[in-house]
Amino acid sequence: MSTLFFYAVAGIGLFCTGLYTLIVQAHLLRKLLAINIMGSGVFLLLVSLSMRTAGTQPDPVPHAMVITGIVVAISATALALVFMIKIALKTGKAELSSLEEK
Amino acid sequence: METLAIVEFVFDMLLSSSLLFVAYKTLTCKDLFQAIVFFIVFGLLISVAWGRLGAYDVAMAEVVIGAGLTGALLLSALVKLKKMNID
Numbered sequence: 451m452s453t454l455f456f457y458a459v460a461g462i463g464l465f466c467t468g469l470y471t472l473i474v475q476a477h478l479l480r481k482l483l484a485i486n487i488m489g490s491g492v493f494l495l496l497v498s499l500s501m502r503t504a505g506t507q508p509d510p511v512p513h514a515m516v517i518t519g520i521v522v523a524i525s526a527t528a529l530a531l532v533f534m535i536k537i538a539l540k541t542g543k544a545e546l547s548s549l550e551e552k
Numbered sequence: 553m554e555t556l557a558i559v560e561f562v563f564d565m566l567l568s569s570s571l572l573f574v575a576y577k578t579l580t581c582k583d584l585f586q587a588i589v590f591f592i593v594f595g596l597l598i599s600v601a602w603g604r605l606g607a608y609d610v611a612m613a614e615v616v617i618g619a620g621l622t623g624a625l626l627l628s629a630l631v632k633l634k635k636m637n638i639d
């Protein structure tokens with residue numbers, strides 16, 4: 451029970467830290483790192499909830515979902531990195547332009 | 553058995569708190585290269601956590617994909633940004 455509690459709380463903390471950084475930081479690479487860490491927090495919460503009863507085997511269905519989620523997360527990260535390079539080539543900085551500059 | 557329970561408790565506490573600390577360093581340190589290295593370390597730590605939670609298949613996938621391949625992709629993108637003199 452203590453194992454589940456620790457890792458579930460760590461997952462929630464990772465999600466909150468990533469969400470705060472995603473809103474606050476301007477650089478796109480930092481935003482991507484924040485999105486990846488948010489996803490890791492959600493995966494950690496799922497896997498820790500898959501061992502609800504101590505001493506028995508954990509439920510394998512969340513594990514399959516989490517493996518699928520890891521693969522989807524890396525493909526989305528690769529696509530977003532290509533978008534970041536294109537934005538940097540077009541605008542000269544790796545940030546999204548804000549509305550005040552126009 | 554009592555000693556083993558205490559050791560497991562301390563290990564879980566240390567691992568979850570170090571996960572939070574490494575994530576905080578990843579998202580707040582100034583240098584981007586340093587942030588990417590911290591992110592790779594984070595992937596290795598979270599795969600240890602998944603081995604502790606009994607999800608060994610997820611741990612293997614995370615070591616290969618989350619730590620290795622994502623780190624290589626992020627580093628190559630950072631090198632491309634540096635070549636364009638963009639910070």
